[in-house]
Amino acid sequence: MSNTQNIVILGGSFAGLSVAHYFLKHILPTLPKNNGTSYHVYLIDSSTHYYWRIAAPRALVGKDMIQQDKMFLPIADGFKQYDPSIFTFIQATATSMDTNARTVTIEHASNSESQSLPYHALVIATGTRTPSPLLSLQGDYKITQNALQEMWGKLSSAKTIVIAGGGPAGVETAGEIGEALNGVAGFFQSRPANPKAKITLLSGSNKLLPMLRPALAKQAEVYLNRVGVDVVHNAKMQSVDSAGAQTLIHLDNGSTLEADIYIPATGVKPNSAFVPANLKTDKGYVKTNGKTLRVDEAGPRVYAAGDVGSYTRGGVMDIYDAIPVVLTNIKRDLQHAATSGASSPSSNNNEKQPELAGNAPGSDRTYKANLKETQLVPVGRSKGVGAVFGWKLPTLMVYMIKGRNYMIDNAVTLQRGTKWEKENGWKPTDA
Ligand SMILES: Cc1cc2nc3c(=O)[nH]c(=O)nc-3n(C[C@H](O)[C@H](O)[C@H](O)COP(=O)(O)OP(=O)(O)OC[C@H]3O[C@@H](n4cnc5c(N)ncnc54)[C@H](O)[C@@H]3O)c2cc1C
Numbered sequence: 001m002s003n004t005q006n007i008v009i010l011g012g013s014f015a016g017l018s019v020a021h022y023f024l025k026h027i028l029p030t031l032p033k034n035n036g037t038s039y040h041v042y043l044i045d046s047s048t049h050y051y052w053r054i055a056a057p058r059a060l061v062g063k064d065m066i067q068q069d070k071m072f073l074p075i076a077d078g079f080k081q082y083d084p085s086i087f088t089f090i091q092a093t094a095t096s097m098d099t100n101a102r103t104v105t106i107e108h109a110s111n112s113e114s115q116s117l118p119y120h121a122l123v124i125a126t127g128t129r130t131p132s133p134l135l136s137l138q139g140d141y142k143i144t145q146n147a148l149q150e151m152w153g154k155l156s157s158a159k160t161i162v163i164a165g166g167g168p169a170g171v172e173t174a175g176e177i178g179e180a181l182n183g184v185a186g187f188f189q190s191r192p193a194n195p196k197a198k199i200t201l202l203s204g205s206n207k208l209l210p211m212l213r214p215a216l217a218k219q220a221e222v223y224l225n226r227v228g229v230d231v232v233h234n235a236k237m238q239s240v241d242s243a244g245a246q247t248l249i250h251l252d253n254g255s256t257l258e259a260d261i262y263i264p265a266t267g268v269k270p271n272s273a274f275v276p277a278n279l280k281t282d283k284g285y286v287k288t289n290g291k292t293l294r295v296d297e298a299g300p301r302v303y304a305a306g307d308v309g310s311y312t313r314g315g316v317m318d319i320y321d322a323i324p325v326v327l328t329n330i331k332r333d334l335q336h337a338a339t340s341g342a343s344s345p346s347s348n349n350n351e352k353q354p355e356l357a358g359n360a361p362g363s364d365r366t367y368k369a370n371l372k373e374t375q376l377v378p379v380g381r382s383k384g385v386g387a388v389f390g391w392k393l394p395t396l397m398v399y400m401i402k403g404r405n406y407m408i409d410n411a412v413t414l415q416r417g418t419k420w421e422k423e424n425g426w427k428p429t430d431a
Helices: 014-030 053-059 141-155 168-182 214-226 316-340 395-403 408-415
Strands: 003-010 037-045 049-051 072-074 087-098 103-108 114-118 121-124 160-164 198-202 229-232 237-243 246-251 256-259 261-264 302-304 375-379 383-388
Touching: 003 014, 003 114, 014 037, 014 316, 014 408, 049 141, 049 408, 053 168, 072 141, 072 408, 121 316, 141 168, 141 261, 160 168, 160 246, 160 256, 168 198, 168 214, 168 229, 168 375, 214 229, 214 375, 214 383, 246 261, 302 316, 375 395, 383 395
Parallel strands: 003 037, 003 121, 037 087, 121 302, 160 198, 160 261, 198 229
Antiparallel strands: 049 072, 087 103, 103 114, 237 246, 246 256, 375 383
């Protein structure tokens, strides 16, 4: 009798794509196929394309700044290399999950129909969203593409621009817009000679770039001034109104700014509306065991990967460190389940079956967060500030690593999984 076990991955971006490829390449082939057991990976995302949002600050200033066909990559195309009997991509949004029945409910984008999808193992990798669709996906990628197009049109005539948020997304966005509209200050000058637009960046605190040391934050501000951006500290956007074509930005210090364009870059919120409240922190992140990356309170074989998990400060480096840990623990748990007879409802059979096995006994692979000062922030097209593992990088290095093209050529390595061609091996003795 055939018994198909579903491995369900929610979210097909940096984390979800990594989990799916790593699983298909390195984990699935090692699993025992006792009594006709087989595995099928379902990758679910609200969008057909994944978005290299790292390059959003430059992409939003003009159509040709970053190649569009490298920014938005079709998820399904990256998985053509696998047998369709083991993998399915579904464009759908997870709307709820039931940890007792071990199912997730997804709403298909094609017809808005709901489907209850049973899981034997579940990885939650639904990431975070920014207030603006320019900087992250908010459903299908076309919403973001349309927002970018609208921005290109507006920037051509804008005279006043306000960007809220002193983190890397705000600084990068302000720097890119500043250089595109105002150019760069000449030698021995601190500001461009003929700025076309008044650009204001609201830092929200007393310094830019909270993850970097004050000297680097100050240097970023100098570079912003060189492209005609004014930084206003200690003022936060409280509310916005529209007044005709203008936006009124009311600040918490009682003043109001007027702008032709307002871009909120004020931090992210986790995409976790579908996750039961008991599995979330008070900020909405999925409560994740910081060592094993399991979601302990969700029952066996449920994991979180990427920015939606409570284990991380966010960022791609953390994801790359987490993937081998999550996948090693999935492998151990699935091998244990296969040899101790656990089963979950199969894709062909919606009846719940008894859950026999918990997580694998013995040593888990464990995650260790890198909390050292690590961040690269281009400011305009040739300058930038940054540090890696606590070491300050010169502006030229920031340009070469990130500022040149926002590492756009790496997008395809996640889409096709070439980033994970080799398994990052581990033995229990490494624990
Ligand atoms: C402007 C900007 C610049 C950045 N630059 C850098 C950088 O230079 N370096 C760095 O390390 N990090 C950077 N980051 C952070 C980096 O982008 C994130 O760490 C990374 O995107 C997290 O990946 P993820 O897979 O966890 O989630 P996300 O990339 O947030 O993706 C989540 C995916 O889940 C899907 N999804 C959401 N909800 C559902 C649902 N209910 N059902 C189905 N699918 C769903 C979404 O469509 C999306 O595809 C930047 C972030 C921003 C916003």
